[in-house]
Structure formats: structure tokens, C-alpha cells
Amino acid sequence: MGIRTGEQYINAVKSRKPEVWLAGKKVENVFDEPVLRQTVIEIAKLYDMQHDPEYQDKITHFCEETGERVNNAFLIPKNYEDLIKRRAAFEAFAKATFGLMGRSPDFLNVVITSMYSHSSFFEKYNKQWAENIRRYYRLVRDNDLFLTHAIINPQNDRSKSSHEQQDMFTHLGAVKETPEGLVVRGAKFLATLAPVADEVIIYTFPGYKPGDERYALAFALPIDTPGLRIICREPMQDGKRPLFDHPLASRFEEIDALLVFKDVLVPWDRVFIYNNVEAANLLYPKTGIAQQPAHQSAVRGLLKLQFATEVTCRLADSIGVDVFLHVQESLGELIQAVESIRALLRIAEHEYEVTPEGEAMPNWVPLETIRGLLPKMYPRAIELMQTIGAGGLLLSPTGADFENPELREDIERYYIGRAGVSATDRVSVFKLAWDLCGEAFGQRLLQYERYYTGDPIRKKAIFYNSIKRQRTFDMVDDALQVSKLKELVTNK
Structure with a gap:
């Protein structure tokens, strides 16, 4: 079929x-x-x-x-x-x-x-x-x-x-x-x-x-x-x-x-x-069931983090708070997090490895790095969304309120955003954000990302031990050559 x-x-x-x-x-x-x-x-x-x-x-x-x-x-x-x-x-x-x-x-x-x-x-x-x-x-x-x-x-x-x-x-x-x-x-x-x-x-x-x-x-x-x-x-x-x-x-x-x-x-x-x-x-x-699906989950995780970042940016813009330096710094942090995951994903693909069976595997080091970073980056995005939205996240009216003629005038007046952002547009963005950062639905997404690949502490410990077995940290030996040479001169 x-x-x-x-x-x-x-x-x-x-x-x-x-x-x-x-x-x-x-x-x-x-x-x-x-x-x-x-x-x-x-x-x-x-x-x-x-x-x-x-x-x-x-x-x-x-x-x-x-x-x-x-x-x-x-x-x-x-x-x-x-x-x-x-x-x-x-x-x-x-x-x-x-x-x-x-x-x-x-x-x-x-x-x-x-x-x-x-x-x-x-x-x-x-x-x-x-x-x-x-x-x-x-x-x-x-x-x-x-x-x-x-x-x-x-x-x-x-x-x-x-x-x-x-x-x-x-x-x-x-x-x-x-x-x-x-x-x-x-x-x-x-x-x-x-x-x-x-x-x-x-x-x-x-x-x-x-x-x-x-x-x-x-x-x-x-x-x-x-x-x-x-x-x-x-x-x-x-x-x-x-x-x-x-x-x-x-x-x-x-x-x-x-x-x-x-x-x-x-x-x-x-x-x-x-x-x-x-x-x-x-x-x-x-069997590759750790590495190959990590490619899929990295792509999905990137899009999820990017979406949360875009919602946060639009949230800040809708009420004009992105003119403040501390908000700009927070939004810049989120955008850089997205770009970091994007770069790691591209590195994993470019520096692929070929197995004895002839299969191309994305490089596991950047993929595992993504797996280690996302459980921290996504919760951070949600935290900043909550902080920037503040009390406004708790006050959105319903669609039924918008449709009631008796309430429409008040809603259009008091829920309006910055210049050019209507009450409908502002409330829509806030509802999108609340689904991600306040609703039980969003909290499940948060917990899911924290433990997507298991215990993040244990995963990082496994990652470290794998790296330790594969690498010899030669730069340390190179740096120590100077002190070793002095020791030889002293002994003479």
C-alpha cells in the first residue's frame, strides 16, 4: 500500500x-x-x-x-x-x-x-x-x-x-x-x-x-x-x-x-x-535505536523550543514590554537557545558516522548535547513566558464574552494591546501562551520535555563517562609539558 x-x-x-x-x-x-x-x-x-x-x-x-x-x-x-x-x-x-x-x-x-x-x-x-x-x-x-x-x-x-x-x-x-x-x-x-x-x-x-x-x-x-x-x-x-x-x-x-x-x-x-x-x-x-530517533527528537525539540520562543516574543510585543532592556535580554536568551540547538543539529548531520553496516548515523555527541540542553532550555522558555505575561495570563476573557454585545465594548477597550494590536489579537496571543505555560496541557508538555529521554542527571553522567572513555584530554598534557621540562632542568 x-x-x-x-x-x-x-x-x-x-x-x-x-x-x-x-x-x-x-x-x-x-x-x-x-x-x-x-x-x-x-x-x-x-x-x-x-x-x-x-x-x-x-x-x-x-x-x-x-x-x-x-x-x-x-x-x-x-x-x-x-x-x-x-x-x-x-x-x-x-x-x-x-x-x-x-x-x-x-x-x-x-x-x-x-x-x-x-x-x-x-x-x-x-x-x-x-x-x-x-x-x-x-x-x-x-x-x-x-x-x-x-x-x-x-x-x-x-x-x-x-x-x-x-x-x-x-x-x-x-x-x-x-x-x-x-x-x-x-x-x-x-x-x-x-x-x-x-x-x-x-x-x-x-x-x-x-x-x-x-x-x-x-x-x-x-x-x-x-x-x-x-x-x-x-x-x-x-x-x-x-x-x-x-x-x-x-x-x-x-x-x-x-x-x-x-x-x-x-x-x-x-x-x-x-x-x-x-x-x-x-x-x-x-541497534541505533538511541541515536537515529535522537535525530527525529532533536528536530521536533528544536521546533517546539522555537514555537515557545516565538509565542514569548509575540506576547512581549503585543503589550509593548519588549522595549525594556531586561525583557530584550530575556528574549535574546531564548533566540540564542534556539540557534544553539539548530547549530548542534546541523553539526550532527554534517559530522555523520558510517556504521559497519554502511548506515549513516548523525554524530552522537551533538545529539546527546541537544538531549542534555533541551530539558533546561524548554523549561526556561516557559518560565520567561510566565514572567513576561505576568498577571495578564490569568485575566483573558472567553470567546463567548467577545460574542456578547453587552460586553464587547468593554472588552475592546480594556483588553487592547499596544498601538495596532486589537483586543482580539492580544487575547488570542495570551490564550496561546496560557495553553503552553499555565494549563495542565502545557505542564504536561513541560514535564515531558524534562524527562523525554529519561533521568537528565543520569543521562549526563553516562555522556561524561562515554566521553572520558573516548578522549584523552591531550590539551592538558600539552599545557603540562612546560612544567615537566622545568622539572627535568631542576633534576640536572
């Missing part, structure tokens, strides 16, 4: 009956649920972009294997030009969502592509696992599927490994083997957009210990597989709020969920790792 349309995606959502729980109630029809409906529509727009003449040649290519058009997220890059093709697809989706949807379809499609291009890793442990991942990549690519994933164990007793938990199946683990497949039980999170996805992929993150063999699992299943329960977090909006009042929260709510597996059967041809702690710990660092 190749690239699908938004209508085809919506029809797929309508055709499924996953077990979704939202606010204590079982969702009978995902598309008809107000909290989820607009999200489905926004994702459908991304699929339609692939057919739009303005974008099609930029974000898709003809697959050599099938002759069909597929998204560039499925492209295995061989050189710089291929990396730029990928970036074009990432940028198009990120701009369409203002960088606010961290789990747009391209993210996990890159993960699957990386696993496919490193199928030799799986083959080292089990030839069937390698064949399974190759087959699954083609299934996702050729049907343009939308995936969610869950790779984190529930936050229970973090001081203990999976096999040491009080309940053997608090964490997702294998119950038994059958001729048809593997039976699994337990939970995983954080499955973003799970109710509206086609499939879920479970894979491993380093940290498994001896005794955790039953929990060393990687597999994929349709989201409506019997026994798979989706428990959604509290919604950040009710799906009924007017677009004028909540232009972002009403469109881009990415529901997150806990996935509970109640003795779910995983067919053997859907198993990628099982009962192997070493493979589970090495999957993330050895």
Missing part, C-alpha cells in the same frame, strides 16, 4: 475495538470519544501531508523493494543527503504540530527502521528474532502503520529489580511458552497515544540483572489484542473546549497510558527478544 491517507488512518481507528479506559469508563468507540477524536484528526492530517504536492517529494520516497512511496522515516540513510531527506520529513510533521506531539508516527518508524538495519544484532542471539524484525519492519513500512511503545516499568519499588518485586508480574514478564507463542503478564508505561495507535511495540532499556530473564522481552502486537488493557491518565482537556479559548490543548492532547497485559498471547513471529538479559541490555546501545 505504501503511504496511506488520513481517511484510511481514521477508518483503521474506527474499525478497532481496543480495551481503553478513560476517567473510570470503558471507551466503546475511540473516534467518537471527544477527548481522543481531535487527536485522531490531527494525526490524520499528517498522513494527508504525504499526498500533498507541496510536501510529497520532500517527505516521501519510492521504496526500492516495493516501488511504492513510503515516508522518509523508513529510509535507511547511507550518506548526508539521506539524512537531510529524513530531516525534511521530521520537520514537516513537527511544524504541523508545532513540535508539541512528541510521538508522531515518524518517531517509532525510525526506531523500527533502526532495528531492521541492525537485524544482525538479533541474529547473533536467535536467527528467528532477526527474521521477525525484518518481517515486522516491512509490515509497518508497507502499511504505513502508527505505533506506540512502552519501555518503562511501573514506578513501584525502584530499589529492586523486576524479579525482586513483591508481585512476580508487577513488571511485564513471560508466564509460559505455548506452541502458538509466548504468554505475557504485567504492565509497562508510558504508552503515549496508545488508544489511537495501530500497534504497540515493547522493547528493552538497559538495566536488567541476572534473574530478570522472564522480563527481558521485546515484541509487537496490534493495539486491540485480546487481554491488552489501556488505562489512560487523567485527560488535560475534555475535548469540548472552544478552539479560540484553547487553541493548542483542544488539538494536540497526547494521551498517555499504562498498558496492562492480562495473559496476552504474543505469537512467536512477533517476538524479538526473550529470556536473554544480555540481549535486552544491549538492544538500545547496539
